[in-house]
Structure formats: structure tokens, C-alpha cells
Amino acid sequence: MHSKDFLLTLYRTMFLIRTCEESFVPGIHSGEIRCPVHLSSGQEAIAAGVCAALEKNDMIFGTHRSHGHYLAKGGDLNALVAEIYGKEKGCSRGRGGSMHVLITDKGYLASVPIVAGTISLAVGAALAAKIRKDKTIAVSFFGDGAAGEGVLYEAMNFASLKKLPILFVCENNYYSTHMPIRECRPDDTVHTISTPFGIPSFSIDGNDVVGVYETAKNLSETIRNGGCPAFLECRTYRFRGHVGPDDNIQGSHQDIRPQEEIDEWKTRDPIPRLAEYLKETFSINEGEFAQIHSAIENQVTQAHQFAKASPYPDPLELTRYVFRK
Amino acid sequence: MSLENRPLTYSLAINEALKQMMEKDPSVILIGQGVKSPWYVGNTCKDLIETFGQDRVIDTPVSENGITGVAVGAAVVGMKTIVVHPRVDFMMYAMDPIINEAANWHYMFGGKSSVPVVFWGIINRHGEQAAQHSQALQALFAHIPGLKVVMPATPYDAKGLMIAAIEDPNPVVFIDDRDLYGMEDHVPQEYYSIPIGKGEIRKQGIDITVVAISAMGPLALEAGQTLEKEGISCEVIDPRTLKPLDEDLIFSSVKKTGRLAVIESAWKTGGVAGEIVARVAEECFSFLKAPIQRITLPDTPAPMSRTLEDAYYLKLKDIIEKIRSLTKG
Ligand SMILES: Cc1ncc(C[n+]2csc(CCOP(=O)(O)OP(=O)(O)O)c2C)c(N)n1
Ligand SMILES: [Mg+2]
Numbered sequence: 001m002h003s004k005d006f007l008l009t010l011y012r013t014m015f016l017i018r019t020c021e022e023s024f025v026p027g028i029h030s031g032e033i034r035c036p037v038h039l040s041s042g043q044e045a046i047a048a049g050v051c052a053a054l055e056k057n058d059m060i061f062g063t064h065r066s067h068g069h070y071l072a073k074g075g076d077l078n079a080l081v082a083e084i085y086g087k088e089k090g091c092s093r094g095r096g097g098s099m100h101v102l103i104t105d106k107g108y109l110a111s112v113p114i115v116a117g118t119i120s121l122a123v124g125a126a127l128a129a130k131i132r133k134d135k136t137i138a139v140s141f142f143g144d145g146a147a148g149e150g151v152l153y154e155a156m157n158f159a160s161l162k163k164l165p166i167l168f169v170c171e172n173n174y175y176s177t178h179m180p181i182r183e184c185r186p187d188d189t190v191h192t193i194s195t196p197f198g199i200p201s202f203s204i205d206g207n208d209v210v211g212v213y214e215t216a217k218n219l220s221e222t223i224r225n226g227g228c229p230a231f232l233e234c235r236t237y238r239f240r241g242h243v244g245p246d247d248n249i250q251g252s253h254q255d256i257r258p259q260e261e262i263d264e265w266k267t268r269d270p271i272p273r274l275a276e277y278l279k280e281t282f283s284i285n286e287g288e289f290a291q292i293h294s295a296i297e298n299q300v301t302q303a304h305q306f307a308k309a310s311p312y313p314d315p316l317e318l319t320r321y322v323f324r325k
Numbered sequence: 326m327s328l329e330n331r332p333l334t335y336s337l338a339i340n341e342a343l344k345q346m347m348e349k350d351p352s353v354i355l356i357g358q359g360v361k362s363p364w365y366v367g368n369t370c371k372d373l374i375e376t377f378g379q380d381r382v383i384d385t386p387v388s389e390n391g392i393t394g395v396a397v398g399a400a401v402v403g404m405k406t407i408v409v410h411p412r413v414d415f416m417m418y419a420m421d422p423i424i425n426e427a428a429n430w431h432y433m434f435g436g437k438s439s440v441p442v443v444f445w446g447i448i449n450r451h452g453e454q455a456a457q458h459s460q461a462l463q464a465l466f467a468h469i470p471g472l473k474v475v476m477p478a479t480p481y482d483a484k485g486l487m488i489a490a491i492e493d494p495n496p497v498v499f500i501d502d503r504d505l506y507g508m509e510d511h512v513p514q515e516y517y518s519i520p521i522g523k524g525e526i527r528k529q530g531i532d533i534t535v536v537a538i539s540a541m542g543p544l545a546l547e548a549g550q551t552l553e554k555e556g557i558s559c560e561v562i563d564p565r566t567l568k569p570l571d572e573d574l575i576f577s578s579v580k581k582t583g584r585l586a587v588i589e590s591a592w593k594t595g596g597v598a599g600e601i602v603a604r605v606a607e608e609c610f611s612f613l614k615a616p617i618q619r620i621t622l623p624d625t626p627a628p629m630s631r632t633l634e635d636a637y638y639l640k641l642k643d644i645i646e647k648i649r650s651l652t653k654g
Contacts, residue, residue: 007371035453035629086453088628094630097455114414114457115387148386149418178362184386247364315636319625 002210004282007057010209011278014271014294019076019293019300024084025245026082033084035097036113038065042207042239045270046171047072047244049212050139050232053220054107059125059321060139061118062111064099065171065238069111069141075103081303082119086245087310094313108135115176116142119168123155125162126229137165137223147174147190153197159229160197167219168194168231171206173238177245194231205236210277230247237265245267335365335505338480342487343370343407343413345516347377350405353491356383356396357409357445365411366447393419393444394458397427397496400442405491413462413500415448419451420465427496428471444472448502448539449625453634460589463538465496467568467600470607473497473521474567476599478542480510482565484488485519493521503539503589525572526578528562532652533584536575536601537561541588541639548644557652567597575601576608583614586648593621614653 021041029032040047048067054060054073059236070080075091083090084098092100099113109125112118122140129136146152147170159166170190174181182241191201204215212234219230239262241247247255255262278284333341346353359365361374361384374381385392389410396408410416416423427440446464450459464548467474473495478485483501488496492535527542528549537545542563549559558580564571585605589598598619605617628634 035455035632036458077335086632092629094456094632095628097453097629100455112457117457145387148388150388151418152391178359178364179384179386183384247566312479312632313628313630314330315632318628318633318636322625 004278004284007210007274007278008215008292010048011271011274012296013048013052013273014209015293016077016296016299017047017048017071017294018136018271019233020071020080020303021067021240022063023066023300024306028244033100034126035086036064036243037084037098038243039043039240039245040065040068040146040238042155042265043171043173043236044068045209046169046206046234046236049209050169050216052213053216054139055136057107057134058139058220059109059129059136060108060141061109061122061125062101062141063115063118063143063146064113065143066101066111066141067098070103071123072101073108074189074284075101075108077215077299077303078306082307085307085310086312087307089306089310089314095319110279116146116151118142119146119152120155123166124160126159126166127162130162135224137167137220139167139169141169141202143172143176144172144174144181144190145179145184145192146170148176148184153193156194156199156229156231160199163226163228165223166229167216167223168199168229170231170233172233173236175238175242175257177242189233191231191233199231200208200230201231201233203233206236206269207268207273208268209274237268239266289323331514332509335480335483335501335508336369337371338484338503338512339369339487339573340373341512342370342484342491343373345511346488346491347373347381349516352403353405353407354381354383355407355409356385356392356414357411358385358387359411360384367503370550375497389415389418390421394422394426396442397440400427400440401430401438401570403482403500404429405441407443407445409445409447411447412449412458412568414457414460416444416446416462419444421499423466423472423496424469428469430496431476432472434473439494440492440496442496442591443487443498443499445501448500450503451634451638453629453631454627455629457625459623461502463498463500463567464591464596466487467597471496472568474500475521475565476500476539476567477565478505478537478539478550478563480508480512480522485517486521486565488516489521491516492518497521500539501566505539508543516604519565521568522571524564524566526574527563528559530558530582532558533560533579533586533648534557534575534580534582535561535648536564536585538564538567538585538589538597541590543654544639544641544644545588545640548561551645552648555649559648559650564601570601570604571609572604575605579605579609580612584651585610585613586620586651588619588620588639588644591622592624593619594623597623618647618651620647
């Protein structure tokens, strides 16, 4: 049984991610935010649960949809929001935008939008950890779509062959852009792909933050103690469009997914789900939740103020950072 | 409305080329990410699945390397395959089937087997999309023996060169720029093709030759019109095909004008602009009255932030200034 404080921490992380993601919507609509933004609303439990199971120096790698991973790994909110506005104080100094975030001092090595682009890099980080014997592990976050790329299979084979400390986390939200998973794969699960490589595989409810945490905790400890890699599929759903607030097909702001499907998944929203549990188990009242919510909402509002007030990069510095000096 | 005068956008001109070729030749198939998507490939693939069915128009998982190999293999056994990559950036996963396999194929098997495939890659940039969603990588392909590379700059050429690329018995890299998709022009409704390897003079002139690649064409023309008012007469050339390059057209123009600027919205080092400049230096040295100039992007990944993006991409003003400076004296 987890403590109230611990569960509230998970709750805060998820609520922060949701609030932050949703806060970008008006700016995207108004054009103030221009870079492609892939919102992770609905998928917060995976970032929150997995990252809570990690140590500060464990190394994570993400994707185009990685604001949640960033926040859950302890990334600075102001620097994330500033990055999305393209500001010099952003976490990548306004050079990368939403799809290229990192936290240099907390083990968030990189997120990139090339599908499956960081999976083998995460294996490389795990190789380094093994050579250095520093007891850190690597985590590779990717989507169901990435299971189409051959590099994932090469990476799993090598990780297993060399017994590298890596957790592969597949966030299966059943879509890869406009393609439902059944048009990409022979069936709608992904986790079985690791078994031929001798990598233990698990498929769990990705909207149950406690379940995600517990599984990730067990796996990460086994991996850390010299076991082989593991593969964790988390079944989930994104509430928003592939990119931006909605799919905005020819300006119609419709989603390409069936409305009943979206509505059904919204009943499994990970955030109210944990809230219910907290209310029942610890009789936390609405007032306490309201306090948590308004504190986080203020933080997010302030982050936007910070970002808006920050300067853009100096165009004279266009070619800076091509090489390390 | 007479057929001759029918305006069509660049993207719909591609669509018409695909339709006409699929109608004409049952061995033509189209495969790649987003052929049924409302976002990925603009309206270039409009109605194709409905008309030709899912066996010939195939949307795929995210598997660029494998799918491109599939396209090459189908071509080896006689299908005319078009494989689309909605961004050239994603095409980097597909370099093995493109370069090691398709490009070398006909030669390394002594001419006994060939690969009638079109590698269609779309340049899609601006909008703060940053380094991995903005690249123009035509030079990588132009470097490779055995690959032809076309970059149409008008709706008319988009249709004619797509048809030529499909009909060519060799691998052809067809690269278009999303910046051109909305451009409207007269496009004949009937089937036609444009010879690969033939450029076109877009504007006659006597003071300087301006070779403009792909989406730089419209900018070069605008610059040419502005400079005309100052008494500087630009001859604007659209090479249309980067490989094989229409050297004769460029050489004879430079021999006339004695000056050359090449505009390519891609990196300077090792770019196609550099190749054109080198050939002119080799062949037309004694005709030159001024140093040759490349007008390109800096050797820098595409930045995200709007201030940097604005400094990064070529603008009309800079192009005009550079051309003007070459014609002084
Ligand atoms: C190599 C490559 N191919 C294609 C794309 C275009 N693309 C961006 S996200 C995406 C789908 C990814 O789906 P998934 O991995 O399930 O992640 P999700 O968007 O569902 O979070 C695709 C195909 C890309 N970014 N990189
Ligand atoms: Mg997905």
C-alpha cells in the first residue's frame, strides 16, 4: 500500500502535465505558438508512473510527444514553456522547440520526432552504464508506431545480447498519426515483439498510474541489479489530435478517430481515476484537490508569463552551436 | 474552358500525373506513408485509393527502410513503383535500398536487371519545425551515380516530370517542395512528359545568369523583374533536373552573360549549387567577368525559433542584393 503523500505526488505530476499540455491550446489557435506541438493529454499516467520509479541519474529518451516525460523527470516548467515559444531561456535555447526537449542535469537525454530515432541511442546509454558500472538504467519511450521501424528490433537484439540495463516503454495509444494500429500491425498489441529476443515482456493498463509505477519499479530494480532488459507496453489513448489540439482536417477541427471511441476512453481518464481512489482511501476532500489544482494552475500561468516575457534568440547567433567550441 | 488554359495547382498537377499513369499502366503502384492521410502529402494523392484500390495505392506503417526496399523489389520484378516519403528527413532511414541497391543495381548486374522506381521525397519546412523536419537533401542523391534527380518548380513541370520519372526505366529521385504546392499555373489536361535532363530558360537576359533550383525559381523571377527596372538584365534558368544536369543550357547562357549566381535553398557545402558552379568554372572560365556566387542556406541545421528561422531562409531582398553586387563593374 502506498502512502498518501506518494500518491499525491503522482497525482500532482499527472495534473501538472495535463494542465501544461492544455495550456498550449489557446496559443496554438492564436498562432502565438507555431512549432508542431504533440500533446500527451490522456497519457500522463505512463510518464508519471515510470519516472516515479526511476532514480535521478537514470537516463530517459523520448519522442515527438514528450512534454510529459520531461515534466515527470523533474524538468523545469518555465524552460519547457519557453522552449515551445521559441525563447532563448527554453530548455534547448529555442533551437529545438516542442519536439526537442531535454534536461541535462536530470537524466533526460533527448527527445526527437524521428520515429524510433532515440531507441538505439537509449541502448547506447545503457551500454555506457554497463561499462561504467554506475548502476543507472536507461529508459526508451516510444509509441506503437515506432514498432514499425526495424531499428527497434536491432536495438532489442543487441540489448539482450549484451544484457544491457534498459527498459523499453511502448506507449500504445492505438494510432500512428492517421493510421489505426490494425492498419499497421497484424494485431493490436505490441509487447510480444520482445519475446523472440529473450526480453521479458509486459502489457499493462497505461491509464492506471499506480499499476504503471509498480510494474516499472519492479522492472527497473531487476534491470538495475544486472538482469536483462525488459519491455513494457502501456495501453493508453491520446485525448487530443495527433499534432495540435485536434486533427483539424481541412480546417474542420474534427478528429479522424470515431467519436464513440474517444468518449469511451475519456471515461478511463487516469487523473480522475486516481482522484477517486485517493478520495475513497484517504478521504481527501474536494477542498484539498482544489488547492492542489490552483497551485499547479498558477505555476503554469506563471510559466507562460515567464516565456512570453523572455527574449527570442538573437538572429546574429544563427550559426552558434553547430559545433561545440 | 479550353484544356490549354486550365489552371491547376502544383499539388493537383502531381495528382493528375499519378492518376494518368495509373490509368495508363496497370504496373504502376504507389506506396508510402500518408497516401490516405489528409495531412501528409497535401492533396497529391487525392482520390487515388478510391479510384485504383488499396492494392495499388498502399498506405504503410512507419517503416521507411523496409517499405522502400519493398518498392525496389517490386520494381526489380517489373512493377513501376512510386514510393513516397512525406518528408525527405524520414527518407534517411531508406538510404540503403536507395543508394546501395537501386542506384547501383543496373550497373553491378551488367545491365541485366533494372529498377524502374521513383523515390518521391517532399521538402516540408518553415513553421518552426526545426532540424529534423526541414531538410533539403537533394545533394545527397545527386552525388550518387545511377540516380537521376528531378526538382520541378512549376505545376506544368511537376506533372510532366512525375510522368517522366515513372516512365524512366531507372531509379529517379523526385523531390518537391511544399512551398510550391499552392502555386497555380496552366497545365494541359492531356498526358505529356518532360524530358529528364532538360532545363528551361524562365526569363531571357544579358547581364547575369541566375540558376534557381526548385522553390527558388519564383523568387529568382521576382528578383529578375525588380532588377530589370534598375537596368540589370537577368537570365533566369530552371534546371528542372539536377542529375543529369542540362549543362549546355547553363554554359551557353553564361558564355553570353559572363556572370553566374546559383540559388539553392539548401546548405552551401557540397550542395548542388556548388556542383553547378564548379562545372561552369571548368567550362566557361574565360568568359567570366565576375566571381561566381552561390546563394544558399548557411551550413547550419534548421533552427526552431522564428527569429532564427527568419535569418536562416533566403529572402527576396538578399537575393536581389547579391545579384546586384555581382553585376556592379
Ligand atoms: C522516421 C519518421 N517517419 C515518419 C514520421 C512522421 N510521424 C510523426 S509521429 C508519427 C506517428 C508515431 O506514432 P506513434 O509512434 O504511435 O506515436 P504517437 O504519435 O501515437 O504518440 C509519424 C509517422 C516521423 N516523424 N519520423
Ligand atoms: Mg501511437
